[in-house]
Amino acid sequence: MLARRDMGKLTFLDLVDRSGRIQLFCEQSVLEGLDLDLGDIVGAIGRSMKTRRGEPSLRVGELEPLAKIRLPLPDIYHGLTDVETRFRKRYLDLLVNEETRRDALLRARMVSSIRRRLDEQGFVEVETPVLQPRYGGAFARPFVTHHNELDQDFYLRIATELYLKRLIVGGLERVYEIGKDFRNEGVSYKHQPEFTMLEWYEAYADYRDTMARIETLVEAVALEVIGSTKVSFRGADIDLAAPWRRLRLPDALEAEGLWTRDEAELRRRLEARDVDVSHDQTWAQLIDHALSAFIEPTLVQPTILHDYPIELSPFARTTDEDPTLVERFEYFIGGMELGNAFSEINDAVDQAERFEMQQSARDAGDVLAEEGDPDYVEALSYGMPPTGGLGLGIDRLVMVLTGRETIRDVVLFPALRSSRE
RNA sequence: GGGCCGUUAGCUCAGCUGGUAGAGCAGGGGACUCUUAAUCCCAAGGUCGCAGGUUCGAUCCCUGCACGGCCUACCA
Numbered sequence: 001m002l003a004r005r006d007m008g009k010l011t012f013l014d015l016v017d018r019s020g021r022i023q024l025f026c027e028q029s030v031l032e033g034l035d036l037d038l039g040d041i042v043g044a045i046g047r048s049m050k051t052r053r054g055e056p057s058l059r060v061g062e063l064e065p066l067a068k069i070r071l072p073l074p075d076i077y078h079g080l081t082d083v084e085t086r087f088r089k090r091y092l093d094l095l096v097n098e099e100t101r102r103d104a105l106l107r108a109r110m111v112s113s114i115r116r117r118l119d120e121q122g123f124v125e126v127e128t129p130v131l132q133p134r135y136g137g138a139f140a141r142p143f144v145t146h147h148n149e150l151d152q153d154f155y156l157r158i159a160t161e162l163y164l165k166r167l168i169v170g171g172l173e174r175v176y177e178i179g180k181d182f183r184n185e186g187v188s189y190k191h192q193p194e195f196t197m198l199e200w201y202e203a204y205a206d207y208r209d210t211m212a213r214i215e216t217l218v219e220a221v222a223l224e225v226i227g228s229t230k231v232s233f234r235g236a237d238i239d240l241a242a243p244w245r246r247l248r249l250p251d252a253l254e255a256e257g258l259w260t261r262d263e264a265e266l267r268r269r270l271e272a273r274d275v276d277v278s279h280d281q282t283w284a285q286l287i288d289h290a291l292s293a294f295i296e297p298t299l300v301q302p303t304i305l306h307d308y309p310i311e312l313s314p315f316a317r318t319t320d321e322d323p324t325l326v327e328r329f330e331y332f333i334g335g336m337e338l339g340n341a342f343s344e345i346n347d348a349v350d351q352a353e354r355f356e357m358q359q360s361a362r363d364a365g366d367v368l369a370e371e372g373d374p375d376y377v378e379a380l381s382y383g384m385p386p387t388g389g390l391g392l393g394i395d396r397l398v399m400v401l402t403g404r405e406t407i408r409d410v411v412l413f414p415a416l417r418s419s420r421e
Numbered sequence: 422g423g424g425c426c427g428u429u430a431g432c433u434c435a436g437c438u439g440g441u442a443g444a445g446c447a448g449g450g451g452a453c454u455c456u457u458a459a460u461c462c463c464a465a466g467g468u469c470g471c472a473g474g475u476u477c478g479a480u481c482c483c484u485g486c487a488c489g490g491c492c493u494a495c496c497a
Contacts, residue, residue, distance in 0.1 A: 003457070003458085003459095005455095005456045005457060005459050005460095006452095006453080006456090006459090007453060007454060007455070007456055007459080007460095008452075008453035008454060009453080009454050010453090010454040010455065010456075011454095011456090012455080012456045012457065012459085014457075023456085023457070025455080025456090027454080028454085037447090037448075038447065038448090039447090051455050051456075051457090052455045052456095053455065053456075053457080055455085055456085055457065057455095071431070072431045072432075072447050072448055073431080073432080073447070074431075074432040074433085074446095074447085075431090075432035075433050075445090075446050075447070076432090076446075076447080076458085077432095077433080077445090077446065077458050078432070078433040078434085078445090078446075078458095079432090079433085080432070080433090081432090081433070082428095082432085082433090082489090083489065083490065084428095084488070084489045084490085085432090087489090092432095096432090138497055139496085139497055140496075140497065141496085158497090159497090183496080183497085185495075185496045186494085186495055186496055188495095188496085189491095191496070276494075279494085279495070288497085292496090292497095312497090330497080337497070339497095340497065368496085368497090391497085393497095416488085416489080417487090417488065417489085418488095
């Protein structure tokens with residue numbers, strides 16, 4: 001019960017639930033002996049009617065209190081705007097801000113739409129370990145925890161990649177997982193320490209098949225969930241309809257005058273553009289930096305950026321034309337990376353060599369470069385079919401579909417520092 | 422990590438040049454049989470984020486701290 005208008009012997013109440021709002025029309029006798037406050041939960045039985053002003057209402061015959069509010073509700077008219085309170089007490093945000101409720105439901109519909117479509121396309125949903133003895137599948141710092149009985153440290157997964165591909169080795173052929181990944185890094189409008197990731201792996205597919213699958217998936221999900229492929233995000237009008245623009249990464253950098261294999265030269269060119277490259281130890285890190293500073297922000301309409309340097313991509317197979325490039329793409333919407341995909345390396349020897357390349361990068365000071373995973377290499381030794389794999393940041397797609405500008409708005413309980421109370 | 426900004430009643434917000442704080446909503450009491458941000462009357466509601474400092478006097482000026490926001494840096 002979120003509004004009450006007393007007219008002497010007549011009382012109008014607004015009852016709100018997930019399905020919307022209905023006005024209750026109560027005569028004095030119905031409310032006799034009841035102590036009703038805004039925020040109370042009540043059940044009402046009555047007949048539908050229209051008031052003189054034409055408002056559809058329920059003429060209440062019986063009103064039953066179901067739950068008593070004990071603390072005052074935030075201002076219904078102004079809503080709850082204090083950002084910190086909205087995040088810490090999301091239940092209040094949901095109670096008084098309709099858009100919050102709407103977007104929470106939209107997220108749920110989006111995830112089930114994705115799930116349903118993948119299921120229909122022959123994918124099998126699986127669950128892989130969150131606690132992993134070694135972490136991999138992404139360049140990120142992990143959270144570490146400890147198992148007492150086993151007396152062993154575990155990492156909270158930064159990706160599901162390496163376990164899912166073991167399932168491809170095992171013959172499941174099309175698998176996916178939707179779950180939380182954990183990365184022990186900074187927070188921003190598009191980063192949270194725990195976030196929801198979709199990864200799928202498809203045997204007998206390559207990155208071109210995967211491009212088609214993701215762009216048609218996003219298009220279909222948008223149509224189903226918001227009824228349109230057109231969205232407004234961060235001040236831009238965006239059309240999610242397939243096919244998406246394709247752009248080779250070397251071409252994109254070349255157009256900016258930033259495509260060179262010469263590390264020192266690339267460093268000079270970036271410095272000339274006032275980029276702080278002091279933290280970048282390797283050519284790969286410099287390229288990555290150039291990409292995020294000069295290319296990513298320009299990719300507002302959905303864009304598939306493909307053919308990455310081998311140094312950035314320890315799990316992607318090389319292109320047929322150029323052994324220094326791999327069959328990998330990232331896709332961007334609204335100047336934000338939504339996900340990453342590639343034709344997987346399916347040869348154990350190739351994979352072992354890539355881990356060695358990554359070890360060299362670590363030795364050169366890139367602390368995020370992949371550590372090897374001998375157990376994974378062993379799995380590949382039993383033969384993995386050619387496979388297309390993809391990751392999708394679920395939270396970020398929710399941002400795009402809802403038009404919310406920060407990831408904290410699409411995660412119900414975002415990570416905040418504890419307040420000392 | 423750095424810079425800037427914010428924190429006043431349960432909520433939304435005022436508060437001038439330093440003189441111990443106001444409103445609306447919610448909550449309490451009252452009037453009203455068609456309201457819908459209902460209206461009207463009455464009363465109540467405060468560790469001005471926390472701790473110091475300057476001052477005769479601090480919500481206001483200064484310092485530190487906490488939490489939050491934006492930018493930046495870091496970051497698949």
